Amino acid sequence: MNAEKSDETTAKPTINDIARLSGVSKKTVSRVINRSPLLNEATRRRVDAVIQETGYIPNPQARALALRRNFLIALVHDNPNAQMVLGMQQGILAMLADTEYELIVRPVNRGAPSMVADVRAFLERQRPHGLVLLPPISEKDELAALCASFGCRYVRMGSAELDGPAHLVASNDRDAVREAVAYLIGQGHRRIGFVQGPSGFRSAHERRLGYEEALAAAGLDPVAAWTREGDYRFDSGLAAGRAILSQDGRPTAIFASNDEMAAGVLHAARERGLDVPADLSILGFDDTAIAAHLWPPLTTIRWPIAAMARAAAVKLLSSPDRVDADTAGDPASAGDISFFPSTLVHRASIAPPR
Amino acid sequence: MNAEKSDETTAKPTINDIARLSGVSKKTVSRVINRSPLLNEATRRRVDAVIQETGYIPNPQARALALRRNFLIALVHDNPNAQMVLGMQQGILAMLADTEYELIVRPVNRGAPSMVADVRAFLERQRPHGLVLLPPISEKDELAALCASFGCRYVRMGSAELDGPAHLVASNDRDAVREAVAYLIGQGHRRIGFVQGPSGFRSAHERRLGYEEALAAAGLDPVAAWTREGDYRFDSGLAAGRAILSQDGRPTAIFASNDEMAAGVLHAARERGLDVPADLSILGFDDTAIAAHLWPPLTTIRWPIAAMARAAAVKLLSSPDRVDADTAGDPASAGDISFFPSTLVHRASIAPPR
């Protein structure tokens, strides 16, 4: 299966072995490894051949020590949503594949008073190459400042413009919600309820603004009785749904600020024997796995997570590299790939009002 | 906020600084760091004080290089279930907290012919301390052998006895399913359908055996017409549900081998206008997030993921350490915490047949 006669139980070859075997110095081998431009082509080939034969792989720890920088990208998050975290991981890893970087995962506990200190300790210890911060903790400017103070690269994922383009990958939640609610209005809805996300969350705020802007554009006013605040969790959506739907003159549609709460609203509608979407249209946000599996399947707004994650990884990697006389720097300047539009995923939970 | 006058922008102190400042040798500082037992208590305190003051943190890269082992635990998986992967991550990380270990994530592509080679390349490059293998790839003996050949510790998570206790953390799916189906029978069901997982998966096999054993214990026979094979995904559950429910003399209950497929069956039941659970009881497996959010909430079987993940981490850490005259070895022998019983989560999708 493996043509090479590599013997895993034996010590791995080191740069010294390669140097000896190919009759050059360590430094030259190092140059080959690092694709130094000023290197005789013949020498390079000779060394490369030996590397191939022996199956030599540079030791990442030693490189990290000598370079005084490591090759770790950390995903720092406070698990808002399993699907999203995993999607981010996969997107980032897709860009990290075939590089020497590894992804390390770092859940933190927002709420815990030690949260910032925990991240600080992590930075001190590992000195990672870069951080990807997921919402909602990505909204904390304190964390960004912390990274900066350590000279650690970082990218924040968010729902709005949180930072400069070098440190931001975002979707414009406000726009997406405005358009989705406008669609609801276009379907004929005039009485549109709203389940807000928890205050203090930028995403919750942006989504509210989008909702209000859409109403305003149609000459409608938000109705307090049709509005409730939730905490992005199912139960809060259920409670909000019950509260909103128990009133006379209930809305014909409800926008819930995320899918979990939308599922709760759906639950509440069922409890009252309402038919969704005939009696009540429901719009969610996130397009988590649950959305497609609900009955009826939920119309919702989707972040382009994979693309955003890849962009984040690119920004982290294509950063001011060492400007070595000896080394080729990759000039991949990241353009301005900071904003990614979210899209409305049409399923079956929205219909014109009866 | 931070009383210490540590200056992050300045170079971190090294072991040399500590040695100089506390008037001892590097080696002595090293001994303090590594809690060597043979060390004068006074010396230790003195050095510790300096470490505190300076905020010194040993460089993990340098340690890894000198020790010829790193402090990375890798979670290798190709798991369709986001909730489970994240639960595993959190469980493992809970044990890794306050250690020098970091968790790195390594999704692989089962199905890809290069899968084993990919893992091999990863092992060669990073030489991680240990691997946690999640199902379904944990079932591949080839991967376990690969780890062994690299002298890399590993733990396989599984649905049955896949390996020796040192390398296994499992739940007994067969037992759990047998009991759950027995419960269904206890509720009065005699016509119980089955949506099987994809062949080739150990979990699918074990769950089938549990189902059959429960039937056998009640003197019932599996009915081919009420059995379909799915691929653990929603659509396959939907298809299976449609096929099973479209027949005359349909079952009064269906056990689907995971929640996603159960959601599909539920979908199919709705399409036919069946009332769940009155007309049809449904039992799932996994207790993913979706289970609680479906309508009706799904009765399902839950792996104790967090506990299992912690156990896996413990097995990886409490492994044959260097037996140094100078160093205290932690004798935490892992007992035999290999098996974790799954539990039936009662919700609303099961009722006695009409």
Place this chain on the structure above:
DNA sequence: TTGTAAGCGTTATCAG
């Protein structure tokens, strides 16, 4: 109980 010297595997410096 502590220190000295010699690595671990790589890269940077600076001469040839």
Place this chain on the structure above:
DNA sequence: CTGATAACGCTTACAA
């Protein structure tokens, strides 16, 4: 273009 030589920060002999 290439190669000695000295880092990088820590650990393990082996002494003292």
